[in-house]
Amino acid sequence: MKHFILFVAVIFSGLFFAVLHKTEQGAVTNSLPTLRVFGYASFTGRWGPGPLLKEHFEKTCNCKVEFIEGSDSGILLQRLKIEGESLGADVLVGLDQFDISKALADHTWRKLSLNNLDVYDSVKPALNNSFFVPYDWGVLTFVTRRDELKKTPKSLDDLLDPEFAKKIALQDPRTSSPGMQFLYWILRSKGEEEGFAYLEKLMAQVHSFSPTWSTAYGLFTNKQAKMAYSYVTSPLYHEIEEKKKDYVALSFNEALPVQFEFVGIPDLCRNCTLGEKFVNLMLSPEGQKIIMEKNYMFPVMKGVMEGTAFAPLMNVRTLNEVEIMPSAEVDRLLRRWTEIRRGELN
Amino acid sequence: MSLRNGLRLALVLFLLFPFLFLVTQFGVSEVPDAGELLWAFKNSLWQASFSAVFSLMFGFWAALGLLSFQNSGRVKWRSILDILCLLPNFLPPLFILLSVLSVIEPFPMGIAGIVIVHTVMNFGLVAVLLAGIIENKLGGMIELAYVEGATRWQFLSKGLFPALQKDLLLLGLFIFVICFGSFAVPLIVGGGKGTTIEVLIYEKIRLSSNWGGAVLLALLQSVFIFTLSFVVSQGRTASRAKRTQMNLLKSPSGVFVVAAISFVYLYGYFEGVISGLAMTSTFYELQSTLIWNFVGSVVLGLTVGLLCYISLLWIAYCWPKQWFEKFLSGYVAPSTSLACFSLLILGPNEGFYPFIKIPFALVLLNLNALVRMGWSGELQALQSQMTVAYAMGASPAQIFKTILFPQLSERAGILAGIAAIWACGDFAVSRILAHHDLSIAMMTETLMSGYRLNQAMVLSTLIIVAGILCFVLCVGGSRVLRRKFTA
Numbered sequence: 086m087k088h089f090i091l092f093v094a095v096i097f098s099g100l101f102f103a104v105l106h107k108t109e110q111g112a113v114t115n116s117l118p119t120l121r122v123f124g125y126a127s128f129t130g131r132w133g134p135g136p137l138l139k140e141h142f143e144k145t146c147n148c149k150v151e152f153i154e155g156s157d158s159g160i161l162l163q164r165l166k167i168e169g170e171s172l173g174a175d176v177l178v179g180l181d182q183f184d185i186s187k188a189l190a191d192h193t194w195r196k197l198s199l200n201n202l203d204v205y206d207s208v209k210p211a212l213n214n215s216f217f218v219p220y221d222w223g224v225l226t227f228v229t230r231r232d233e234l235k236k237t238p239k240s241l242d243d244l245l246d247p248e249f250a251k252k253i254a255l256q257d258p259r260t261s262s263p264g265m266q267f268l269y270w271i272l273r274s275k276g277e278e279e280g281f282a283y284l285e286k287l288m289a290q291v292h293s294f295s296p297t298w299s300t301a302y303g304l305f306t307n308k309q310a311k312m313a314y315s316y317v318t319s320p321l322y323h324e325i326e327e328k329k330k331d332y333v334a335l336s337f338n339e340a341l342p343v344q345f346e347f348v349g350i351p352d353l354c355r356n357c358t359l360g361e362k363f364v365n366l367m368l369s370p371e372g373q374k375i376i377m378e379k380n381y382m383f384p385v386m387k388g389v390m391e392g393t394a395f396a397p398l399m400n401v402r403t404l405n406e407v408e409i410m411p412s413a414e415v416d417r418l419l420r421r422w423t424e425i426r427r428g429e430l431n
Numbered sequence: 432m433s434l435r436n437g438l439r440l441a442l443v444l445f446l447l448f449p450f451l452f453l454v455t456q457f458g459v460s461e462v463p464d465a466g467e468l469l470w471a472f473k474n475s476l477w478q479a480s481f482s483a484v485f486s487l488m489f490g491f492w493a494a495l496g497l498l499s500f501q502n503s504g505r506v507k508w509r510s511i512l513d514i515l516c517l518l519p520n521f522l523p524p525l526f527i528l529l530s531v532l533s534v535i536e537p538f539p540m541g542i543a544g545i546v547i548v549h550t551v552m553n554f555g556l557v558a559v560l561l562a563g564i565i566e567n568k569l570g571g572m573i574e575l576a577y578v579e580g581a582t583r584w585q586f587l588s589k590g591l592f593p594a595l596q597k598d599l600l601l602l603g604l605f606i607f608v609i610c611f612g613s614f615a616v617p618l619i620v621g622g623g624k625g626t627t628i629e630v631l632i633y634e635k636i637r638l639s640s641n642w643g644g645a646v647l648l649a650l651l652q653s654v655f656i657f658t659l660s661f662v663v664s665q666g667r668t669a670s671r672a673k674r675t676q677m678n679l680l681k682s683p684s685g686v687f688v689v690a691a692i693s694f695v696y697l698y699g700y701f702e703g704v705i706s707g708l709a710m711t712s713t714f715y716e717l718q719s720t721l722i723w724n725f726v727g728s729v730v731l732g733l734t735v736g737l738l739c740y741i742s743l744l745w746i747a748y749c750w751p752k753q754w755f756e757k758f759l760s761g762y763v764a765p766s767t768s769l770a771c772f773s774l775l776i777l778g779p780n781e782g783f784y785p786f787i788k789i790p791f792a793l794v795l796l797n798l799n800a801l802v803r804m805g806w807s808g809e810l811q812a813l814q815s816q817m818t819v820a821y822a823m824g825a826s827p828a829q830i831f832k833t834i835l836f837p838q839l840s841e842r843a844g845i846l847a848g849i850a851a852i853w854a855c856g857d858f859a860v861s862r863i864l865a866h867h868d869l870s871i872a873m874m875t876e877t878l879m880s881g882y883r884l885n886q887a888m889v890l891s892t893l894i895i896v897a898g899i900l901c902f903v904l905c906v907g908g909s910r911v912l913r914r915k916f917t918a
Contacts, residue, residue: 093908097737100730101786130868130877131717156862159637166640167776191640251537257618257625259634293540294625296618300525303884304619307699309532322882327710381882416639426623427470 119149120359123161124178126154127380134379141375142366148359158184158262166191170353175360178220180347181262183269185217187412193352197364205399207343208385210407217347220367221382224341224401225266227253228305228319229312231331240338241274245286253291254310259419260296262344267314268422270342273404285425294426317341317398318381325394340402346382435827439749442742443758446795449765449773450650456776457642459650467631468648472655475627478542478617479610482549486606487599489550489688490557496685497562498677512686514899515693516555517849521856521898522700522891523875524615527552530699532620544620549610551696557602558689560805564598565591565680568812577679586679598808600663601760605803608656608763628652632766642772649765657761704892707885714886720874725893728855728870732901734790735797736851740909742798743806743843747835748827750810751817760807764796771863785865792860797853801846809842837917844909851901856894871897 120142122129129135129152139150155161158180165172180188188194194216202212204219211219227238238244244253256264271287272280292310295301305313312335320332348367350360366372373384383390383399390396432440444451493516500509519527531551532538539547565573569591576586592599614629621627628648635645714721749755764770774788813835820830858876861869868874871893878887 097730097733100726101734103726125880126862126868126873126877127881130881131720131874132713132878132881132883151866153866154862154868156859157637160863163636163640163772164775167772168780171779187640251540259630259638260618288623293619293622296615297880299880299882299884300615300619302882303525303529303879304532306884307529307533307703309529309538319882326882412639419634419638423467423626426626 117147117149118356118359119151120146120175120356120363121151121153121173122176122178122363123153123155123165123172123174125157125161128179129154132379134376137375137379138363138366138372141371142363146359146362148356150363162188162191165351165353172353173355174351175354175356176348176350176363178346178348180217180349181344182211182347182407182409183262183265183415185214185347185409186415188349189214189216190412195350195352195354195357195360197350197361202368202385203387204385205383205387207399207403208345210405211345211347211385213407214409217349218364218368219345219385220348220364220373221376221380222343222345222385223316223318223382224343224399224403225263225270225314226317226337226341226401227312227335228315228332229335231333233311237335238337241271241283244290245283249290249311251290251292252311253287254301254304254313255291255294256298256301256314257294257296258422261298261301263298263301263314264294265415266342266344268418269408269410270339270404272418273342274339281421281425284422288425316344316381317401318383318395321394321398322381334398336401340404343403343407345385345407346380435749435752438745439752439755442745442749443755446762446764446798449770449795450646450653452773452777453642453646453769457646459643459647461641461644461647463631463644463648468628468651471626471628471631474542474617474621474624475611475629478545478549478613478621478624478627479607481542481546482553482610483603483607485546485550486553486557487603489554489692490561490602492682492685493554493558493688493692494561494565494685495680495682496687496689497558498565499681499683499686501566501677501681512689513559515689515697516558517852518555518693518895519552519696520556520849521852521894522696523856523858523872523879523887524552525879526700526703526888526891527696528616528619529703530696533699533702534695538620540620540622542621542624544622545610545613545617545624548616548620549606549613551692552616553606553609554692555689556804557606558685560602561599564595564602564805564808566677568598569594573677573679581679583679591680597663598805601803601808602805604660604663605800607659608803609800611652611656612763612766614766629766633768636768636772645766645769649769653763653765656763660761661757663760700888703885703888707887707889710883710886711889713883714890720868721871721893724868724871724874725897728872728894728897729900731789731793731857731861731870732851732855732897733904734786735793735854736847736901736905738790738794739798739801739850740843740847740905742794743801743846744831744836744839746802746806747810747839747843748831750835751814756807759799759802762799764799767796767859768863770795771860775864780864780866785869788864789861789869790854792864793850793854793857796860797850801850804846804849806842806846809839813838832916837913840909840913840916841906844906844912847909848902848905851905852898855898855901 127133135152142150165174196215197218199212199218208219236248255267258264258268271284275283302313302315304310317334320334323329323332348364354360368386370389373386373389377384497512528548531548538544572590576590612629617625617627632645632648635641770792774792816834817830820834856872858872861873868877875887875890
């Protein structure tokens with residue numbers, strides 16, 4: 086009996102410590118300072134821009150970069166609030182414009198030097214605060230498969246056509262950033278009262294409200310829905326990675342909303358100078374190229390996208406302003422949206 | 432305080448830890464909006480009730496099919512059917528959902544849609560558990576009824592249903608609790624009825640940072656389940672009996688049910704896997720990561736399995752005690768976000784701490800499900816043996832060693848194996864507590880979040896392999912321990 090337990094304990098401990106050792110490898114291997122970058126999984130993960138940025142940065146910084154993943158930006162901000170300095174966050178990546186006011190209200194951030202950034206005109210409105218800088222951006226619209234729809238919607242009102250009933254995959258604005266962007270788009274395009282009246286009618290057309298962008302897009306790629314709310318660059322992913330040309334982003338009469346992804350340095354940072362250097366790398370031509378190619382989003386700096394397949398996609402009409410909405414206002418709009426959902430029959 | 436009382440109290444405190452810790456950290460100052468709460472409660476109640484009823488109905492039918500494969504020559508078929516039944520429980524819900532939506536067209540959104548998806552996800556678990564209960568508890572009665580010439584309907588109405596009334600109610604409650612706390616499925620296919628208590632809890636945390644409100648909602652949810660379990664747990668479960676042939680009950684149509692529902696969730700899944708196979712070249716450069724994450728899944732699964740095995744035997748050692756039994760049958764774990772955040776705030780999160788915190792969080796979230804999956808029934812079935820032993824002067828340690836452990840080790844191993852399978856498929860807990868991808872399930876989720884759904888489906892086959900490996904090791908280990916211990 087004792088021998089059996091000992092045998093099992095040795096095998097199990099061996100596996101446990103092997104995994105632990107593997108995980109710790111490269112994290113803090115020597116006395117080099119460690120820059121801790123907090124972000125979401127698709128940025129820091131194997132297929133995201135994180136690993137290549139880390140490789141570039143470590144070549145010159147005489148330091149180690151450690152990525153810490155969180156399930157989303159909201160959860161990362163909560164951790165920063167609760168754990169404070171003990172979290173050891175030097176850089177926070179992946180906030181969008183709806184997170185900014187909450188981030189500013191709950192934490193203090195280091196000022197970033199944002200002068201002389203040669204950014205696209207559409208990006209300039211996003212530089213209106215000195216604590217966060219956008220590192221990529223995307224234009225949101227509906228994506229569909231070529232020739233699958235008899236009619237193509239050209240305006241928001243066209244989406245109410247019976248042809249599209251139960252064919253539109255959307256995201257829930259309470260749980261998803263693109264979902265919130267959609268709500269914002271409707272309210273900005275139509276005004277609040279008319280916008281909510283429109284949403285009431287649109288409910289009958291929607292196939293589903295998914296908790297995340299990936300779920301909604303998965304429903305679309307699996308042909309459960311005929312169109313999904315996504316990025317104008319989404320078809321490019323299918324073209325480059327899957328060699329499929331049958332996906333197309335729709336253009337609308339209404340100006341399209343823009344989602345910016347921001348990076349910031351909390352005041353509680355330990356390696357603040359390294360953090361600033363990392364942000365500079367993200368905004369450098371090589372950093373921007375990595376982010377563009379891995380995230381399938383537009384770079385903010387000029388001179389990176391030109392001559393690539395991304396450039397023609399940028400020529401769409403977008404909302405001019407970047408509104409940093411107070412948290413209370415976001416809450417109020419979401420309550421109204423929830424009220425409308427409550428009225429649905431099914 | 433006696434050792435057993437101390438152990439009981441320690442377990443109760445462990446299970447209540449997230450509530451106690453978060454209430455002391457954040458307090459509860461705000462009363463939730465009654466209209467919003469009632470609406471979410473009504474949605475949760477309806478969808479969970481219907482889901483439990485339909486899962487029980489189809490699960491019962493499928494269980495009769497499983498009972499057709501009892502003879503030694505047909506054990507292999509039984510194992511295959513068991514795996515088919517359990518698969519939907521450890522694949523990411525999105526994969527099951529996509530498959531169901533691709534087979535059932537047009538898909539009815541709303542309560543009906545939620546119930547269909549929940550039934551596909553849970554019928555198999557009910558079938559496997561129910562088949563085990565029937566085999567273990569009704570063997571003698573079935574044989575007698577068969578010899579006496581009872582028809583199947585006579586036996587079902589006058590024998591099986593009255594004898595298993597409480598077991599069926601407990602199983603129904605178990606599925607009800609799972610569905611009551613469901614998050615993604617109601618949101619996606621629930622239409623206007625998609626807002627449940629679990630969604631409200633998430634909203635409070637994610638949008639309003641209102642932790643006090645979230646804890647209060649979780650507490651209200653727990654109180655409701657606790658009250659419900661008091662009603663359900665009246666009466667006794669059936670006692671153990673010898674295992675005999677099941678001719679009176681076996682039903683080939685039950686096999687058809689398993690095959691038909693398996694088709695519903697496997698069709699779309701394999702379609703995704705096949706189209707993802709064409710793009711697996713991206714995995715070649717990641718061979719080392721894949722291997723390490725596979726090992727990570729196995730280690731995580733085995734750690735959770737081991738901790739659950741110990742916890743179940745711990746409960747057995749502390750049995751019987753009325754307040755302890757009532758607590759365990761009524762307790763419901765807090766939502767994943769609340770449990771994980773309480774562990775996140777507690778102590779450091781660096782180095783090896785995630786490797787300790789993730790298994791503990793998974794045990795905390797799954798232990799009550801394991802108790803409801805038949806563990807409390809097993810203990811109640813052995814209660815008469817324990818009472819006799821106490822009357823004859825046996826000590827708790829002797830009773831545990833000579834009565835409980837030999838009879839319960841294998842069952843604890845099976846339940847621990849199921850917990851290990853769930854751990855292999857988990858990414859929600861790990862994503863909050865781990866700093867980067869530690870397991871195949873986390874890698875799968877990362878792939879899904881960046882367009883690569885079909886590649887994620889290919890990768891998820893490794894979750895199945897890791898899950899089966901952990902299950903086999905847990906069950907095998909528990910058998911070896913029983914043999915060595917009683918030798």
